[in-house]
Amino acid sequence: MTGAATPVPADTGGRAEFAALPRALFLPELIWPYDTATGTCAAVDRRTDPGRWRAAASADIPVVTQWDDGRHTGPEPGTVPTSSASMPSVVAGMLEAAAPVPGMRVLEIGTGTGWTAGLLARRLGAGAVTTVEVDDAVAAAARAALDAAGLRPRVVTGDGLAGVPDGAPYDRLISTVGVRDIPAAWPAQVRPGGLLVAPWGTHYSNADVLVVLTVAGDGTASGPFLRPLEFMKARSHRLVLPDFAGELRPVDDSATGVGLPLYGPWHPFTFAAGLLVPGVTHAVRPLDDGGRALWLYALDGAAWAVAERPAGAGVTRVRQAGKRRLWNELLAAHAWWTAVGRPGVERFGLTVTPGTRTAWLDSPAHPLGDPPLPAAS
Missing domain, CATH: 3.30.160 (Double Stranded RNA Binding Domain)
Incomplete structure (x- = not known):
């Protein structure tokens, strides 16, 4: 939902896409802009306050568009935000990292409002873009917004963790949901030499780090972490706290x-x-x-x-x-x-195979191991 700011692309094509297809075209009338200073959301309704709505839609802030997997109703914020329109600077940063160019085919995981799929469709052509969304209502709203914008990428309703195999192989796979593991289906659906771009993190905190993995011919995918950010998590990757029903002793x-x-x-x-x-x-x-x-x-x-x-x-x-x-x-x-010098996130990287996941420092030749450290005595 939130993320470290990255400038809107400086290249002419990137700026033209964002100017021609503003985020406002994909937002519902009732939104909850996220205040990054206070960590809170407050409702803004275009029907009653169009000025504030337009300001929020054009600001470089995340905007919540759904709470509690659609069970929530009314203007007050719900319990858990479950769909949003990301900060424009974060969307720009992810597109810059993926570097899709005409002639490529792209799979997006997590359609959301449809805005990122629309930007990709403008750049690559609608026939080159497939996007998958787990929530029926969210997918339907995205299809309607894309259609109104004159863009018709393929919008699939289903579990994005399984990818969309009937359209593979893709040159790029871009996830706009946070994950705690890279599903085996993702690198399997990207051609050798293609890129897999995703917000990845551990359950130690809710934060993610953008990872860019290059897929090899043997199905291995490996690459560096780039920058911190935070996305809503895939439903099956959400944190579930353990139940200590029986007291642990000693x-x-x-x-x-x-x-x-x-x-x-x-x-x-x-x-x-x-x-x-x-x-x-x-x-x-x-x-x-x-x-x-x-x-x-x-x-x-x-x-x-x-x-x-x-x-x-x-x-x-x-x-x-x-x-x-x-x-x-x-x-x-x-x-x-x-x-090891208090490394930043950019010194770490990740390598995944169908059965393993290995984090490393500076290069794949320096894996952290599993477990990476013995417990201190």
């Missing part, structure tokens, strides 16, 4: 002078932590005295940890239980990240 209780390794969602270590401590998510909670607690949860429900640091205290209390010592693993990950 609980180790200790104290340490080490502070909490807390960083914001866009910080490189937050991304690295997800790579280095696999299968784990985290949450930060305030303490009554103004301090903070860092919770770590293994997604399989087999371990948890909490580290509490009261305000002004020089000691962190750590409790952890289960098959893994998640606090120790996180400290080991932080030590590794520091030792």
